[in-house]
Amino acid sequence: MALGATVRLTAEESSGKTLVKLSYDASRLEEAPPENRMPDWTEFSIDTTLRLDLGKTVLVGGSSEASSTYLAISVK
Numbered sequence: 001m002a003l004g005a006t007v008r009l010t011a012e013e014s015s016g017k018t019l020v021k022l023s024y025d026a027s028r029l030e031e032a033p034p035e036n037r038m039p040d041w042t043e044f045s046i047d048t049t050l051r052l053d054l055g056k057t058v059l060v061g062g063s064s065e066a067s068s069t070y071l072a073i074s075v076k
Contacts, residue, residue, distance in 0.1 A: 003027055011075065018052045018075040022060065026069060044069045 005026035012019050023046070030040040044062070052058060052075045061070030 003029065007071070009073075014051065018054065020050045020052055020073065020075070021048075022050065022071075022073070023047050024060075024069075024071060028067075042067050046071070 005024070008023040010021045025043075025045050027041055027043045030042055044067075046060060046062070048060065050058060050060070050073065052073065054075055057072050057074040059070055059072055061068065063069070
């Protein structure tokens with residue numbers, strides 16, 4: 001498990017729109033743990049395919065009680 005984020009996008013034209021394949025993986029530390037305890041990790045993943053119109057932004061993501069993660073994707 002690594003701390004950070006990885007975003008992979010591939011795009012191609014499809015019937016006048018842009019077909020985007022998105023893969024997003026992230027992990028981060030939660031609040032500082034008490035002494036003598038390992039920190040807790042939060043992991044989040046998105047694997048999806050989107051059909052986007054040029055110039056329009058799409059918000060992709062999710063939230064839980066502990067955290068939120070969103071990506072804004074736009075094709076120009």
